[in-house]
Each structure stands twice: as C-alpha cells, then as structure tokens.
Amino acid sequence: MGDDLLLSVQDLRTWFHTDEGVVKAVDGVSFDLRRGETLALVGESGSGKTVTSLSLLNLVPPPGRIAGGRVRYRGQDLLRLPGPALRAVRGDRIAMVFQDPLTSLNPFLRISTQMVEALALHRGLGRRAARARAVEMLEQAGIAAADRRIDQYPHQFSGGMRQRVMIAMALSCDPEILIADEPTSALDVTIQAQILELIQDLTRRTGTAVILITHSLGVVAGVCDTLCVMYAGRIVERGPTAQVFAQPMHPYTRGLIGSVPRLDRPGPGRLVPIPGQPPVLADLPDGCPFHPRCPSAMDVCRRRYPGAAAAGGGQEAHCWLHLEAP
C-alpha cells in the first residue's frame, strides 16, 4: 500500500439488537480509500451502505452497535477513539453530507450561525473571520448574493440550494474525506447534475477524497473511480468503476446493470430483472445471501459464504463461480 492510503476499513461489523433478533446490517465490510479518490458504495435499500458510512464516524443510532472491525485513519482506529478526539475528526477532517438537507440543518438557526459555529469550533476562527470564510464557501458552492443569504433560515432555500449550503458547510474546514450519503436522491435530475458537478469541482480542487453512497448506477458511472457493490450487509464486488461495469464478476452486479433501463438505447429490448424479493436481514439464508435469487447458484453457495476472488486491476468479488469449491 502506498503513502496515499487515507482510510482503511477492516472487517467492519455493525449489528442491531432488535426484538426479532440480531440484524447484521453491516457484516464484515472492508475497503481502502486513497487521497483524492471518489469511491462509491452502491446497493439497494437495506444493503447496509448508510450504516457503513455512519459506522465510520461512530454515529450508529441505537439499538445498533459496532460489533467489530477497525477504521484506520492517520494511524488511529476511529472506532476506539475517545469522544473528544473523535469530535475533532468528525466534521473537520471527515465531513458528511446527508440525503435530506432539511433534516440535517437546524431550522431555528440562521445559516450564518450554523456555519460560523463549525468554523469557530474546528478552526478556532473569530466571528468575523469565520463569517468571511463561510461566505466564501457559499459563493464557491454557487449561491448568489451569499453575503445576504447567509443570514437567512434553512426554509428560505429551495431543496437544491439547501444541498449547496450543506456541501459548503461540509467543505468549509477543508476536510480530507467527504462522506456523501445519497446527496442527490431527493433532487430533480437537472438539480442533481448541478450538485454532482459541484461536488466534483470542489473536491478536485482541494484533493478531498469522497465516499459516495448511492443506489443509482448512473451517478456512479459519471463520477466515481472505484465501485463497491453491497448486498445484505457485505461488499460483494469491488473494483475500478469502468472495469466493473465492463466485466462484472458477481451475478448480483451483473443483475443490477441488466435491471436498469437505458436512456441512450432504443426499446423494446427487454430488461432482465433479478428474480425474487430483496433479502430480509433478520432472516438471511445460510451461505451466500444472494443464492436464492442467483441464476448461477450451486450447491456450495447454499452452505458457505465465499471468500474474495481477485481478477486483475484491483477487481474482486465474493462468489464461488470464481473460486475452487472446498
């Protein structure tokens, strides 16, 4: 591993203790993030992508608990960092943007109050300097008349504008990592295009690495270097985006790509959906959790979860099709 390794997640497990039993929302997730890289966690609802991102900064809500694993960042394990040390990283070195900016902004406070607070806390800036920096960030995020609008309340902004505010706020302390959880899923396509362009533009300028959580393969194809596909709490395939799209190894990845209708291709070629229903996390089958829906399922798939099988170029998948059966 080179010096540019920024964050290393190893065997992360986050479990929820519910009345129905233990729900393993994240069950053995590992990935590396390099400086300036944009990495996507892709999956359908319940695949564990959001819980993974919350676990990185120890933000899992109860009854969820981190049951094991490591998140190595700058020689320390974020999962074992005491409160004050973790808070110094959170929001400063590693910042987050959520899907719904309305619930993550305080509706009672002006934008200026919320932005100045973060800058004063993490950067130790005085009020005036912090405000100047906040206005500068809002301007970079494409908010016109930022000097006036910074004194408005969140409800006075449209959905797209609120997401710009969130991005400006997240990037105001020059983080090394930006975690963006479905940042454009609540937005219309024309606004989505603006926001993705903005994230790419700002992070490229500062060399910030991005972990993008999304269910949209289209968004991934446009902006991400590396792709991790999640299913039932695990990363089932990962690799360079172009390579994974061109030659998916895992039947689930192949199924996802085949399920999405294409804007640039004429009908009426038929979509090939993945059969069956999404997995129920509290009641996963033995072996590979995808086997009940898998067109290539073999006997071994029902018994044991496969290890990683590597192709060249950093691509790997957890699938018995690419492994010697035990």
Added chain:
Amino acid sequence: MTPLLDVKGLQMHFPVGGRWLRGPRTWIRAVDGIDFHLRRGETLGLVGESGCGKSSAARAVAQLYRPTGGQVLLLGQDLTRLDGKDLMAARQHMQMVFQDPYASLDPRLTAFELIAEPLRIHRARGLLKLARPDLARRVDQLLDQVGLARSFRNRYPHQFSGGQRQRIGIARALALSPELVLCDEPVSALDVSIQAQILNLFKDLQEAFGLAYLFIAHDLAVVRYIATRVAVMYLGTLVEVADAAELYRNPQHPYTQALLSAAPIPDPQVEKSRSRILLAGDVPAPDQERPGCPFYDRCWRRMDACLAHPPRLQDTVPGHQVACFLHHPPD
C-alpha cells in the same frame, strides 16, 4: 377514430390563502391548460420534474380532483360533467396505480379484500354482476396475472415487500377490466432490481389485455423503456410531445434537451464523452400568471420574444409538437 382519452385545455388551479384576515386568495396553477390524447393500447409517458404538475394532471383526469377548467373525454364522455353513480360507471374503464405501495393500501385489509374491494363496491352499486364464487375466482385470476402466489391472499400489506405490494396495487387496478390505467410514478419507490420486474409486468399486462397507460415518471430512462409516446411537462404546461423514439433521438425544446443531457447513464464509457447542459436555478413557484414562456428564467436559448407571450404547442414535423419560439417564430 375517436381516441380512448381526449384531454382538452385541462386546468387544475388550487386556491391558497384568502381566508378571513389572511390576505388575498392566490392560485397555484398546477396544470395550466394542457391538451393530449391517448389511443387504445398505447403508452403515453408524462415526464417532468417535481412540482411540474404531472401528478395533479393525472388526478384531474381521474376526477380525484375536479378540474377547474377543460374537458376530459373518456370514450367520448366528458367526465368533468358527471357526478355520483354516472361518474363511477364511466370511470370503470379507467383505473389508477399510485406511487407509494405502502401508503396506498389499507393496512387492515388482506390481499384478498384489497383486490376484491373494487369488485364489491361496483357490485353493491349495481354496476357489476358477480356471484360470490365468481368473485373469489376473479381474485385468484388477478393474483395469477400479477405474479403473486394464491397462498398469499390472506396476508396483510406489512407482510409483503415493496414490489409485492405494488403488484397488489396493480391487481386492484385491473379488477374491473379497465381499458386505461393511470400510473403515477408506479416504480419510483422501488429498488432497481424490483423496478425491472414491475416494468416488465406492465408490458406483459398491456400485451395480454390491450391496456392503454398514462405513465407518469420523472425517470426518463424508465419512460423510454415503457412509453410509445412521450409528453414533457414544465410548470403546468406541455412543452413537447412526440413518439418516444423521435423524442429521445431528436429533442427540440431546450428544456427537453437539458433534461435528457442531465440524466445519468449507467455506463462509464458513455458518461466520459457526454456533455451536459446545466440549467441555472430552480423551478419557479407556479403561483403567478406569466406573460411569456414558463421556461424563460432557466432557458439557455431564451430570446426577447419569449417574454411577450407564451409559445403554443405546435407541430414541427407531423406527430412532433413543440412549444418554443425557436421552432415557431411568433407572428
């Protein structure tokens, strides 16, 4: 031949404010005079961004909202002039599938009761003759048609996944053997792997029963897959209508062009070589009458002429209509 559905000058304005001491009443012009028709067995995709009025249009067509203007002719009968039992009788031919399969099914009814409900209601009003054993047989038949096991008939909505719930919603809509189904974002709450299953189900049902769909969606790729013709809506008006193949190959309105260029394509090779038309700003609020083109504020090809009066939807080539002065200079 008269079309199955002919919508003329449809207007759906909602009043806001205007109560005692609350200032003057204003109107949200959700749908502001649109015309379209639907032939038997075809799918008209209605696309646009949130707030453009596409759902209001569908609800006004279904008479769930009573339109504030215009006509909705279903099989030649103007629904806006009908009430009560007459409306119910006419509306049998037109059913609706909603976006959220969680919110649109009564949690206290079983799958059987949910699917039987429209049959029972129409039987009780004397609009349908159906003996008790026939009703059970019809529900089983509908379960088969939408791909749900008959053994599921006594389960409640919470025992189904999102995709299965949407199948129940579709079975309910098909119960009265309609000729037209209004689908309001029927797959947008579903995961992609399930979305493809439901889209294929819509196609199969159309083929089997000759159904016509008014298919509302914000996802342009989904619409391309399902629709034979496409209408693009912006701020309460239609800006472009064309055959699906023609619209995607040759979009004419600057808004359609921007919309198509903004939608991501799940292919890194293709994405690398695409250029985007980035629109400035957001969709304005539909609460005031605008003298000119509704798209003027965000248009990347606007001219002075666009401010004077709104462009009308007119043919450029037969079957391809555009409302834009770039294609029809004002007189």
